[in-house]
Amino acid sequence: MAKILIIEDEAKIARFLELELKHEGYEVMISGDGRSGLQNALQKDIDLIILDIMLPGLSGIEVCRRIRMESRVPIIMLTAKDDVMDKVAGLDMGADDYMTKPFAIEELLARIRVALNRKKQMTEAKIDILQIGDLKLNLTSHSAYYGNNELTLTKKEYELLEYMMRNKNIVLTREQLLNNVWDYEYLGDTNVVDVYIRYLRQKIDDKYNIHLITTVRGVGYIIKD
Numbered sequence: 001m002a003k004i005l006i007i008e009d010e011a012k013i014a015r016f017l018e019l020e021l022k023h024e025g026y027e028v029m030i031s032g033d034g035r036s037g038l039q040n041a042l043q044k045d046i047d048l049i050i051l052d053i054m055l056p057g058l059s060g061i062e063v064c065r066r067i068r069m070e071s072r073v074p075i076i077m078l079t080a081k082d083d084v085m086d087k088v089a090g091l092d093m094g095a096d097d098y099m100t101k102p103f104a105i106e107e108l109l110a111r112i113r114v115a116l117n118r119k120k121q122m123t124e125a126k127i128d129i130l131q132i133g134d135l136k137l138n139l140t141s142h143s144a145y146y147g148n149n150e151l152t153l154t155k156k157e158y159e160l161l162e163y164m165m166r167n168k169n170i171v172l173t174r175e176q177l178l179n180n181v182w183d184y185e186y187l188g189d190t191n192v193v194d195v196y197i198r199y200l201r202q203k204i205d206d207k208y209n210i211h212l213i214t215t216v217r218g219v220g221y222i223i224k225d
Helices: 010-025 034-043 060-066 084-092 106-124 155-166 175-183 192-208
Strands: 003-007 027-031 048-052 077-079 096-099 129-132 135-139 144-146 149-151 213-216 219-225
Touching: 003 034, 010 027, 010 106, 027 034, 034 048, 034 060, 048 060, 048 106, 060 077, 060 084, 077 084, 077 106, 084 096, 096 106, 096 149, 129 155, 135 155, 144 192, 155 175, 155 192, 155 219, 175 192, 175 219, 192 213
Parallel strands: 003 027, 003 048, 048 077, 077 096
Antiparallel strands: 129 135, 135 144, 144 149, 213 219
């Protein structure tokens, strides 16, 4: 459930937004001024901020600027008037989007969904850890761990395990594994897949008494989450 912070000094608008967002399934926080809004934005676990430009304490522009010094949380700014300079200033300070009051709640909800989806895609693109249960792969250092124990894998064992973990819950044929791990130019024995699966089982399944890699008879292999 995404958590949305509303920084808005007009109580009626803030309450209206709160009710609509909660109805959509979001968790909501409200701050009525710029300083408390900035504090909540930086100290709480927030997924998106709806930020009014005209605020007591600190202006929305300044709040946005300070948030952007420390966080890339999505920010949708609200402007009280159709003022191009307000919009430009907000976007220059790092706001992701803006809406002019009065606005249709359906449009705001749509923009919230777009911003949250963009954040999710960016987060997924930066993932450098693959994990299934206690098994972890660090994609940056090309290292593998079971719990706190580092696994000693060869380059090809690591590549095979990474490919299977990236395609978890999918039955992978020997041909798929051969083509994607050993590449299409591999001219050796196709039995090499079975050999390396056995190596991985010895180093993970057998050693830690788990059942990570499952054989699907007549088809191939699968790692289940």
